[in-house]
Amino acid sequence: MKIAVCIYEGPYNHEASDSAYNFIKAAIDRGHEIQGIFFYHDGVYNVTKLMEPPQDDRHIANRWSELGAKGIDIVVCIAAAKRRGIVDEVLVPNVRISGLGQLTMMAIQADRMVVFGD
Amino acid sequence: MAEEVKKIMFTVRKPPHGSIYVYEGLEVKLIMAAYDADISVVFMDDGVFAVKRGQDTKELGIKGFEATYGALVDYEIQKVFVDRHSMESRGMTEDDLVIIGEDEDTEEPIRPQVVDAQEIAAMMAEQHNILSF
Numbered sequence: 001m002k003i004a005v006c007i008y009e010g011p012y013n014h015e016a017s018d019s020a021y022n023f024i025k026a027a028i029d030r031g032h033e034i035q036g037i038f039f040y041h042d043g044v045y046n047v048t049k050l051m052e053p054p055q056d057d058r059h060i061a062n063r064w065s066e067l068g069a070k071g072i073d074i075v076v077c078i079a080a081a082k083r084r085g086i087v088d089e090v091l092v093p094n095v096r097i098s099g100l101g102q103l104t105m106m107a108i109q110a111d112r113m114v115v116f117g118d
Numbered sequence: 119m120a121e122e123v124k125k126i127m128f129t130v131r132k133p134p135h136g137s138i139y140v141y142e143g144l145e146v147k148l149i150m151a152a153y154d155a156d157i158s159v160v161f162m163d164d165g166v167f168a169v170k171r172g173q174d175t176k177e178l179g180i181k182g183f184e185a186t187y188g189a190l191v192d193y194e195i196q197k198v199f200v201d202r203h204s205m206e207s208r209g210m211t212e213d214d215l216v217i218i219g220e221d222e223d224t225e226e227p228i229r230p231q232v233v234d235a236q237e238i239a240a241m242m243a244e245q246h247n248i249l250s251f
Contacts (some may be wrong), residue, residue: 006249008139041142079145100149108124108155113247118132118139 003027004035004110006103008117010042011060012053016116017046021063023114024072035110036073037064038103041117044081047074049092061092068094075102124246125156130165131250134183135175140168141183143251148186151193158197158245159190160238161230162204169200169216169230184216191219191228198230201238 005024009016024034039046051061068074074095076086081097088097107113128147134140151157161169168187175182190198198218205211217227242248 004247040146041139080142100146101153103146104150104153104155107126107150107247107249108153110247113249115250118137 001111002033002035002109004038004106004113006038006040006106006113006115006117007043007046008041008115010045011051013042014117016118017043017060018058020114020116021060021067023116024067034072036075036102036106037067038106039074039076040080040103042084043117044076044084044086047076047092047095048086048090050090065092065094068092077103123154123156125158125244126150127242127245127248128157128159129248129250130159130161130168131163133164134168134173135178135180139251140165143249144183144186146249146251147190147195148193151195156197157195158199158241159195160199160201160241162201162238164204164208166200166204166208166210169198169218170210170214171216187216187218189219196228199233199238199241200230202232202234205232 005020007016007020011017028034047061047064049061053059064074076095076097078097078099081087128143130140130143132139147157147159173182173184200215212229212232215229217229219228220226221228
């Protein structure tokens with residue numbers, strides 16, 4: 001099945017990002033295809049390289065970047081990003097900023113869209 | 119070969135103010151309406167407050183977006199529904215709902231359509247994907 005994932009919440013503050021990550025790993029392990037990952041609302045904070053969590057904690061941005069390196073399309077909404085000061089210069093590698101049209105295409109092309117957030 | 123137009127539903131379940139979900143969710147609807155998709159929107163739970171007439175956000179210090187709902191039909195978002203139980207349990211009636219556009223022929227104002235949970239469930243079952251805000 002082709003699955004798209006949409007994440008609405010920021011890292012660490014909320015479980016959504018971790019749940020989405022675990023969901024995606026499990027889906028891939030079961031042979032599903034991840035159509036794309038879309039960060040919206042405060043979710044755009046998930047992929048800034050400015051974060052520096054304690055060393056014994058998970059590095060959420062790097063985790064997403066590693067998924068991106070495997071070829072999964074990871075998109076940050078430009079409108080949500082601009083409001084929150086997230087620009088290309090602060091992104092970790094393997095993610096990109098684009099428009100809500102990308103979310104639209106994911107919603108149309110994926111068999112399922114799974115939303116993580118409040 | 120042209121593919122069938124996909125049905126995509128938005129559910130709005132949160133109050134319009136106090137967080138940005140509903141406002142940014144509205145931005146998604148307006149963009150998505152420009153694509154070849156069969157869009158519908160359902161307001162339920164506290165989301166029904168988003169389509170209540172006469173919101174005054176001045177004291178909140180934010181611009182507010184009630185007026186944008188008045189352009190939904192212009193954006194070709196015609197399938198707009200309100201869950202009857204959510205509306206009535208919050209002391210609202212159909213007269214409290216915002217106008218989302220006007221009928222091209224009769225110029226009659228169009229309001230969201232009030233529907234029961236069973237109808238919403240039936241519509242949900244037909245959707246290709248559902249996005250919640």
